[in-house]
Each structure stands twice: as C-alpha cells, then as structure tokens.
Amino acid sequence: MSETSATSTTPDRAAIEQFITDALVELGVDEGDVLPGAALDDLEIDSLDMVELAQSVKRDLGVPVRTKDFDGIETVGQILELCYRKAGVE
Amino acid sequence: MSDPQRGREVVVTGFGAVTPLGVGAGVLHERAVAGDTAPAGSHPAVRHADFTAGDHLPRNLVRRTDRFTQLALVAAEEALTRAGHRAGAPSPWLPERVACVIGCGLGGTASFEAQREVYEKEGAGFVSPLMIPQMMANAAAAHLSMRHGFRGESLCVASACSSGAQAVGTGMRLLASGAADAVVVGGAEASSSDLVAASFANAGALSPSGSSRPFDRDRDGFVIGEGAGILVLETAAGAARRGAEALGAVRGYAATSDAHHVTAPAPDGGPAARAVTLALREASVAPGELAYVNAHGTGTALNDRLECEALRQALGADVLAELPLSSGKGALGHLFGAAGAVEAVATLQALRHGVAPPTAGLRHPDPALGPLDLVRAARKLTTRARTGVLYGLSTSFGFGGHNAALVLAVEGRS
Numbered sequence: 001m002s003e004t005s006a007t008s009t010t011p012d013r014a015a016i017e018q019f020i021t022d023a024l025v026e027l028g029v030d031e032g033d034v035l036p037g038a039a040l041d042d043l044e045i046d047s048l049d050m051v052e053l054a055q056s057v058k059r060d061l062g063v064p065v066r067t068k069d070f071d072g073i074e075t076v077g078q079i080l081e082l083c084y085r086k087a088g089v090e
Numbered sequence: 091m092s093d094p095q096r097g098r099e100v101v102v103t104g105f106g107a108v109t110p111l112g113v114g115a116g117v118l119h120e121r122a123v124a125g126d127t128a129p130a131g132s133h134p135a136v137r138h139a140d141f142t143a144g145d146h147l148p149r150n151l152v153r154r155t156d157r158f159t160q161l162a163l164v165a166a167e168e169a170l171t172r173a174g175h176r177a178g179a180p181s182p183w184l185p186e187r188v189a190c191v192i193g194c195g196l197g198g199t200a201s202f203e204a205q206r207e208v209y210e211k212e213g214a215g216f217v218s219p220l221m222i223p224q225m226m227a228n229a230a231a232a233h234l235s236m237r238h239g240f241r242g243e244s245l246c247v248a249s250a251c252s253s254g255a256q257a258v259g260t261g262m263r264l265l266a267s268g269a270a271d272a273v274v275v276g277g278a279e280a281s282s283s284d285l286v287a288a289s290f291a292n293a294g295a296l297s298p299s300g301s302s303r304p305f306d307r308d309r310d311g312f313v314i315g316e317g318a319g320i321l322v323l324e325t326a327a328g329a330a331r332r333g334a335e336a337l338g339a340v341r342g343y344a345a346t347s348d349a350h351h352v353t354a355p356a357p358d359g360g361p362a363a364r365a366v367t368l369a370l371r372e373a374s375v376a377p378g379e380l381a382y383v384n385a386h387g388t389g390t391a392l393n394d395r396l397e398c399e400a401l402r403q404a405l406g407a408d409v410l411a412e413l414p415l416s417s418g419k420g421a422l423g424h425l426f427g428a429a430g431a432v433e434a435v436a437t438l439q440a441l442r443h444g445v446a447p448p449t450a451g452l453r454h455p456d457p458a459l460g461p462l463d464l465v466r467a468a469r470k471l472t473t474r475a476r477t478g479v480l481y482g483l484s485t486s487f488g489f490g491g492h493n494a495a496l497v498l499a500v501e502g503r504s
Contacts, residue, residue: 028153048154
C-alpha cells in the first residue's frame with residue numbers, strides 16, 4: 001500500500017485526492033479511471049479492497065477512519081467525501 | 091486409437107514450469123541438460139526463481155495472491171497455451187468439464203509471515219483481510235479456476251514433498267472416473283524464508299554447506315527451491331477427438347504410506363518400493379523397459395540411501411545398475427509441493443528430447459549406495475521397450491511418509 005503523504009498533520013483536500021488516487025492505482029485501477037463518479041464495482045474494487053483502503057487511509061494518511069465507515073460507499077467521490085469529512089476539510 | 095484401452099490412456103497435451111532455472115519448461119530442460127545450477131538467494135541454502143509476477147500477471151491479481159499462486163498461474167498459462175487454450179479464443183473444453191488439482195506442501199507462508207509482522211508492529215486492526223485467501227493452500231487451484239473460468243472440481247493436494255506427484259495422480263483418477271474431460275494438474279511452492287529454512291535446518295534436512303549434492307558421498311542435505319510445474323491431461327480419445335497432439339502420456343501412478351515416522355523414511359524402503367511396483371503395474375511396464383529414472387534424490391544422507399534401496403527392491407539390482415538415473419534437486423533445489431510436478435515435467439522433457447539431464451552438484455558418487463548408473467553429464471536416452479516407447483519413472487516422497495511414483499511415456503522418434 002502506498003506510503004506517500006504519510007504525515008502527522010491533517011492533509012488538505014488535494015493531498016487526500018492524490019492519496020486515494022494512488023491507493024486505487026495500487027489496488028489495480030487504471031489512473032485514468034479514477035474519477036469522482038466512477039462506481040467501485042466497475043473498477044473491480046470489492047469489500048476486501050475497501051478494508052485495505054481504510055487501513056491505509058488510517059495508517060498512511062493519518063485520517064481517523066474506521067473500516068465500517070466505508071460500508072455503503074459506492075463511488076470514488078463518496079470515498080473522497082468521507083475522507084474530507086473525517087479530516088475536517090469538507 | 092480404436093483400441094478402447096488406448097483410448098482411456100492419459101495423455102499430456104500441455105506442460106509448463108517456472109523454476110529456479112527460469113520461466114518455461116524449455117529453459118528448464120536446456121539448462122538442466124547443460125548442467126547449470128541456480129545461484130544461492132536470500133539464504134545460502136535457498137534457490138529463487140528469477141520471476142517477477144508483475145511481468146506476467148495484472149496488478150490486482152498480483153496483490154491478491156501469494157507467490158506460490160503466481161508461479162502456478164504462469165506455469166499454467168504456458169501449459170494451457172500449449173494445449174490450445176488461449177485467452178480470448180474459444181476454449182477447447184466445456185468449462186464445467188475442466189478440473190484443477192494443484193499440490194502445495196506449505197501454502198502461502200510468506201504472506202502469513204508478513205502479516206504476522208503487521209499484527210505485532212501495527213496491531214490487529216491493520217492485518218490484511220487478504221492474508222487468508224493468499225495463504226490458503228488451495229489458492230493456486232482456486233485462482234486457476236477463476237482466471238480461466240474452469241468450473242469442474244478444483245482442489246489442493248497437500249502431502250508435503252509428494253504433493254505435486256499426487257496431484258497428477260489425483261487428476262488421472264478424475265479423468266478415469268469420467269468426472270472431467272481435461273485436468274490441469276501440478277504443484278506450486280514458494281516457502282523460502284529464513285524461518286522456514288531454520289526449521290528444516292534444525293530437522294537436519296537442510297544443507298549446512300548450502301550445496302545440494304544428491305547421491306554424493308559428501309551430501310549433507312537439500313537446498314530450498316521455489317516454483318511450479320503444471321500439466322494438462324486428457325484421455326487419448328478425448329485429445330484425438332479435438333485434434334490435440336499428445337505430447338506424451340502418464341501411463342501409471344501409485345502412492346503408498348510408510349506408516350512409520352513424520353520425517354524419517356521407513357527403514358526398509360518397502361512402502362516406497364511398493365509405490366514404484368504398483369505404478370509400473372498400472373502402466374503395464376516391466377522394470378527393464380524403463381529408459382530413465384528421475385529420482386526424488388533430495389541429497390539428504392537418509393533419503394538417497396533409502397530411495398536407492400527402494401528402487402533396488404522394486405526394479406531389481408541388475409536393472410537398477412544399468413538404468414540412467416538423475417535428480418533435478420542439485421540444480422533446482424527442493425521445490426517441496428511443486429517438486430513432483432516439476433520433475434514430472436522434467437521427466438517428460440527428457441523423454442521428448444531423448445536426453446537425460448545430469449545430477450548437478452554430484453562429484454563423488456557414494457559407493458555405499460550400491461551399483462547405480464548415475465547420469466553425470468547429459469545422456470542420450472534409448473528405448474528399452476520392444477514398442478519403441480521411451481518410459482520414464484519419477485519418484486516423490488514427502489514428510490508424513492507419503493510415497494508416490496509416476497510412469498511417463500513418449501512414443502519413440504524414428
């Protein structure tokens with residue numbers, strides 16, 4: 001999992017977007033397909049991937065998400081909104 | 091092929107391998123025949139395959155799989171392509187009629203070890219949910235089925251270092267029972283960490299000198315290898331119906347158990363000998379008709395002595411004394427659950443090319459092993475059967491007292 005953007009300070013929206021993009025690419029998604037409206041099903045991101053993504057957001061991005069926060073998330077945009085909210089940069 | 095007995099014969103329509111000698115069954119034979127030896131890796135007694143999964147498999151598959159599964163998928167790709175099953179083209183078989191039997195001795199131990207470290211350093215909340223599906227020993231068979239859409243039975247055969255050979259045998263029985271039209275069989279292993287090496291070393295099986303010297307008077311144990319060997323098997327009638335070339339045949343298989351000790355072979359070699367006798371009987375091949383033996387030959391003091399004793403019992407001292415015999419483990423290391431399958435591929439290649447590879451690392455044959463025809467430089471093989479068929483025997487033995495023997499055959503080239 002990507003270790004870019006690891007920081008003890010709160011990341012801004014640009015840093016979060018870059019981190020999520022890199023993480024999804026690491027999960028096997030083509031970078032060009034990482035768009036806010038893209039459905040995770042279409043990107044072949046499943047529930048196991050989402051757990052790894054949540055772990056990475058918490059560990060490497062320093063944003064205090066829990067695995068179950070990702071329940072019901074269906075698009076890349078919803079992942080970003082969740083991370084913005086948890087990082088307090090809505 | 092009008093003879094119904096011949097129609098039920100199990101033929102090989104594809105084979106592939108990834109080993110410490112390279113990616114492919116071709117390079118395996120060429121380098122083995124040249125007497126090449128894989129270099130030491132992360133540990134003096136480890137031989138790695140020069141293999142980067144990302145060069146062969148998509149990124150999302152690589153991150154979801156342990157290395158043993160990756161090795162199996164790439165070896166299978168080679169075998170299936172040879173058999174005429176190509177990505178994007180119509181499959182030669184009904185998906186429901188293809189079974190996958192892939193042996194593995196230890197499973198994805200590297201994935202387990204990595205997550206154990208995460209657990210200790212970062213806590214339970216950061217352990218990957220993928221660890222279990224990566225490390226489970228059936229992962230190679232499962233991913234093979236998923237990647238190619240094969241919907242017949244798929245399973246892992248786990249019998250330590252005879253897993254690969256017993257997976258081939260299990261596949262043969264699936265074909266014979268009529269449960270499948272094609273079986274993708276073999277073995278895969280990638281367990282070469284310092285932890286695994288330490289346990290084998292403390293069991294007295296690993297070479298402290300970091301050199302594998304099967305049948306040598308100075309042999310002191312095996313070195314650890316990694317890789318996969320895969321074969322595609324069909325009945326002769328089935329292969330003929332779809333116009334597939336039979337690249338060879340697996341004429342006989344048998345397996346027995348020592349019922350003796352978890353690591354030490356039975357002291358009289360009797361059950362191992364019986365596996366060889368039964369495999370020859372199933373193949374209707376007399377010992378004197380064998381052209382080549384690809385021995386288990388681990389290079390431990392005990393294995394080589396008892397294997398030679400078992401072969402002498404099963405084949406007769408006179409036959410064994412003049413039968414070209416070699417072990418691939420000097421060049422490859424011991425591939426554990428993949429060994430029997432890789433060695434079946436190596437045996438097939440030796441028969442197809444009519445050349446036996448030497449035992450790499452063998453310098454001073456151990457006189458205590460009795461009269462043997464040890465292959466020490468590439469040797470041309472000649473048929474010893476009136477039919478002109480070249481027959482080869484491959485033996486495999488595993489911790490737990492598992493003994494397996496395969497009799498392979500290739501029509502003579504005139």
